[in-house]
Amino acid sequence: MTSQPNKLAFNSGWQYAAAPEGTDHFSIGKRYGLFINGEFVKPATGKYFNTVNPATEEVLARVALAGDEDVDRAVAAARKAYKGVWSKMKAAERGKYIYRIARILQERAREFSVIESLDGGKPIRESRDIDIPLAAAHFFYYAGWADKLEYAFPGRKPAPLGVAGQIIPWNFPLLMAAWKIAPALACGNTVVLKPAETTPLTALKLAEVISEAGLPPGVVNIVTGAGKTGAAVVDHNDVDKVAFTGSTNVGRHIMMALAGTNKKYTLELGGKAANIVFADAAIDQAVEGIVNGIFFNQGHVCCAGSRLLVQESVADQVIAKLKDRMETLIVGDPLDKNTDIGAINSAPQLEKIESYLKIGQAEGAEMYQSSCSVPKKGYWCRPTIFTGVSQSNRIVQEEIFGPVLAIQTFRTLEEGLTKANNTPFGLSGGVWTDKGSKVFKMTQGIRAGVVWANTFNKFDPASPFGGYKESGVGREGGLHGLGAYLSLD
């Protein structure tokens, strides 16, 4: 008998042997050009930048920095392909190309998973089981729609928009590329895509897949670079549609740049989702959902459940179980199949997260971190929770984009709902309860694009995704995602 008979002994002798995924089954080039008009070309700027493995700080490759002239070339190639080939092709033929991309992605899934983890820091378990299969699923899904657009929008005349300029973030690099490219192509548009500067490699590998699939030159163009390159895509006169996923701050700039133009746009921006646990929930499942909500992908998730609202009567129990569970999370080598939490994507992002840890403490909240050790080299943040926070605290109101959870309590359903909605964002939410009636009440009351019940962070190509308020404009995924790439007279 111990003095604490109910305390589970985690980490008491169970050690996982290292299980690293191999890196000898593919190669990464030393230097990548821009993918314009079906081939890799040198940038007119003559400049290249490093892309770094955030788990080791080693340079993986040098990547071309696209300037205005390069973006111009890419847009011209996309326009030519649009006019000459892609918009004229029979829709069923277009669909076949997109199916081909999906199938090649599946064939090369292992390679893509490892590169995604190397370049972005996410655990291989997630890139292998979530990012890459979902990316392929998006291509499959939209391939199927290519020749059925009239059925998607009965009585309307769906027509492509032209050239789509697409800017994506670093948290789900290949998946975001798929979210953008697949519906655009299915609807008959051509594309200029700008990947994020810290994670360009899988988009450049996707360029190889696109060549292998035999897409006509210029249908997909990929220009690498940072914010300035993105701005050049947004500002280009010959772009008909802008699709952006990233921070609310950059989203604001883009919206200002687009104001008064004829360009159609979708913006998928930040979030600060409430994950709401009622006393009648299956508590152990809810704890898994909390962990998945905030620690999945190091918390680099716009729809992360970064605020936990837990009903007061079970708060102590939930927090105690959560702390126990956090102790079991393995933080470390992204390529190890046992790893739960990988590296923070970049040095600036780690700096930002650490500044919020200081802000939270200065605001009077109590910080708890799991006791795991983290590697010496690379960018790491241990899973973190804050208790004793209040609604006005910055760690409750602002998006941190890291493995940091702010925990609040509530007594009544109305209080929970009011707190959940007291945020400038509205991307997602979660509800944990045994009662269907509460699920309906909460899902109707939460002002967010996606609300999960008794689960969290589930994605499907057929399901629309997008935000209210400062979380963005428009929807991606499903039928809604088609509408964003069409004119519907």
Ligand code: ADP
């Ligand atoms: P995060 O804060 O998550 O890094 P950002 O919004 O800064 O996200 O970046 C998302 C994407 O937007 C990246 O590809 C980035 O290069 C691009 N970007 C940054 N600034 C601009 C801008 N002013 N115009 C267009 N794209 C931009």
